[in-house]
Amino acid sequence: MGATPAVSVSRLSKYFPLITLRRILTGKGQPGVWALREVDFDLYPGEVLFILGPNGSGKTTLVKLIAGLLAPTTGRILVHGLDTVRFPLQVKERLGYITCNEYSFYGRLTGWHNLAFFAKLQNLDPQTAIPPVVEDLKLTEYLDRRFFTYSTGIKRRLDIARGLLHQPDILLLDEPTTNLDPLSAAKLRQLLVDIQAQGKTMIIVTHRLEEVHKLGGRVAIVQDGRLQEVTPQAGENLEELYTRMVGEKMHVVS
Amino acid sequence: MWFRKVTAFVIRDFLWDVSYPLNFMWRGGSIFFSLVTFYFLGRLVGGTTAGHLAAYGGGGYFPFVLVGLALAGFQSVALTSISMAMQYGMYTGTLEAMLVTPTSLSTIVFSSVLYRFVSALLSIVMYLVFGVLLFGFPLAQADFLAAAVVLALALLAHLPLGIFSASFLLIFKRGDPITSLIGHLSALLAGVYFPLSVLPGWLQTVSFFLPFTHALEGLRQAVLNGRTVLDLSTEIMVLSIFAAILLPLSLTVFSYAIHQAKRLGTLSQF
Numbered sequence: 001m002g003a004t005p006a007v008s009v010s011r012l013s014k015y016f017p018l019i020t021l022r023r024i025l026t027g028k029g030q031p032g033v034w035a036l037r038e039v040d041f042d043l044y045p046g047e048v049l050f051i052l053g054p055n056g057s058g059k060t061t062l063v064k065l066i067a068g069l070l071a072p073t074t075g076r077i078l079v080h081g082l083d084t085v086r087f088p089l090q091v092k093e094r095l096g097y098i099t100c101n102e103y104s105f106y107g108r109l110t111g112w113h114n115l116a117f118f119a120k121l122q123n124l125d126p127q128t129a130i131p132p133v134v135e136d137l138k139l140t141e142y143l144d145r146r147f148f149t150y151s152t153g154i155k156r157r158l159d160i161a162r163g164l165l166h167q168p169d170i171l172l173l174d175e176p177t178t179n180l181d182p183l184s185a186a187k188l189r190q191l192l193v194d195i196q197a198q199g200k201t202m203i204i205v206t207h208r209l210e211e212v213h214k215l216g217g218r219v220a221i222v223q224d225g226r227l228q229e230v231t232p233q234a235g236e237n238l239e240e241l242y243t244r245m246v247g248e249k250m251h252v253v254s
Numbered sequence: 255m256w257f258r259k260v261t262a263f264v265i266r267d268f269l270w271d272v273s274y275p276l277n278f279m280w281r282g283g284s285i286f287f288s289l290v291t292f293y294f295l296g297r298l299v300g301g302t303t304a305g306h307l308a309a310y311g312g313g314g315y316f317p318f319v320l321v322g323l324a325l326a327g328f329q330s331v332a333l334t335s336i337s338m339a340m341q342y343g344m345y346t347g348t349l350e351a352m353l354v355t356p357t358s359l360s361t362i363v364f365s366s367v368l369y370r371f372v373s374a375l376l377s378i379v380m381y382l383v384f385g386v387l388l389f390g391f392p393l394a395q396a397d398f399l400a401a402a403v404v405l406a407l408a409l410l411a412h413l414p415l416g417i418f419s420a421s422f423l424l425i426f427k428r429g430d431p432i433t434s435l436i437g438h439l440s441a442l443l444a445g446v447y448f449p450l451s452v453l454p455g456w457l458q459t460v461s462f463f464l465p466f467t468h469a470l471e472g473l474r475q476a477v478l479n480g481r482t483v484l485d486l487s488t489e490i491m492v493l494s495i496f497a498a499i500l501l502p503l504s505l506t507v508f509s510y511a512i513h514q515a516k517r518l519g520t521l522s523q524f
Contacts, residue, residue: 104347120262
């Protein structure tokens with residue numbers, strides 16, 4: 001492809017040094033952890049990349065590095081050609097990070113007040129930025145209620161609304177259907193299909209193959225900090241491939 | 255843009271605060287009961303303190319301690335508010351949600367404490383209003399300009415300590431020794447509950463190195479004796495020196511702590 005990648009990751013590694021009193025005083029003790037090693041991939045506008053892998057394999061670290069919440073130890077990440085370390089604010093205008101953490105909202109505030117707060121941090125006028133997004137996500141009727149009164153499914157939709165307020169063209173989603181009941185998860189997957197249809201580039205960390213089947217896209221598996229893009233061989237489905245590579249079964253909900 | 259973001263934080267914190275209406279209203283009650291306690295304590299020790307308190311508007315213990323209590327609350331906010339805001343953000347994940355917006359960490363941190371400072375200032379006003387209306391606190395000769403200058407400098411001299419504390423928290427998460435040490439030393443040695451003249455000479459020397467000592471002295475002189483900005487030049491100069499040295503130093507340390515937190519991955523851990 002000749003176009004500039006929406007996200008370009010090259011030779012990205014992340015090492016977490018472990019700071020302990022013993023290590024500071026004696027220089028001995030556990031050295032730390034390599035969460036990611038030499039990760040490379042290019043993701044083009046409109047593509048979806050699913051990142052699979054067991055717990056602790058480095059999936060969330062990768063997403064947080066792209067979101068600028070962590071600094072790479074080596075390597076670099078370009079978002080539409082902009083280095084995430086050198087141009088963090090410009091990069092953040094292009095990215096929507098959906099944390100899928102319901103505690104990252106203010107429970108005592110209404111949905112509207114939560115979104116208005118984050119809209120202002122995005123340099124947006126809440127009155128114009130919020131209505132189209134919440135209408136698309138069918139959240140309008142919930143906005144006057146306090147956040148803590150919402151069901152988990154509504155909370156997750158509000159999380160997605162927050163990530164879409166500034167109309168980013170790249171979305172990062174960290175386990176979007178975790179903790180949702182099957183019906184809510186199915187609704188959310190449909191929502192992701194609708195967002196995909198708008199041409200958004202998406203990186204989705206997931207433990208569930210349903211997302212992959214429903215949306216379609218490229219698939220990569222992270223194991224021990226190394227990322228490998230995979231394609232099932234003839235006669236092999238993705239679940240079997242995952243089991244063969246990782247050595248354990250994926251979580252599947254029928 | 256920047257102002258819009260700052261107001262967003264103040265509105266958020268106000269809405270959060272009033273969402274607990276009882277707690278919001280009880281703040282006044284808490285100040286009232288504290289004042290009642292010290293009013294009667296003042297009556298108990300009244301005659302015996304006159305010598306030590308002669309320099310503070312005529313020697314009464316109650317006016318002396320009221321100013322001490324009011325400023326102690328303000329100092330506590332300056333010392334703890336930044337680290338508390340950081341802790342909450344890190345613990346819940348709201349900090350991450352804010353950090354993925356085009357808003358710098360400095361804006362997030364400093365805007366997150368503005369409401370607390372406004373609230374602390376209102377508490378000072380409540381101390382004074384209750385004092386005047388219910389307990390005959392003498393406010394007639396107060397120099398409000400001098401009091402405002404001392405308060406502003408007290409904030410600038412103490413805020414860096416809060417920034418050091420937040421920097422420590424960013425990397426080590428807990429066990430912040432700064433707030434606790436300065437808080438205890440100030441309560442003991444700066445003269446919140448008793449004048450410095452009752453302390454042994456060497457402890458008075460130690461107290462000189464606490465910014466709170468000079469803030470308290472300046473505010474008491476402005477409120478109780480009507481001293482002007484010019485009269486308080488010593489206190490104002492000492493507080494300015496504390497601020498001038500500590501503010502840039504604390505901001506450098508904070509910037510280093512943010513860099514380290516991103517490297518260590520501690521920004522989103524608790």
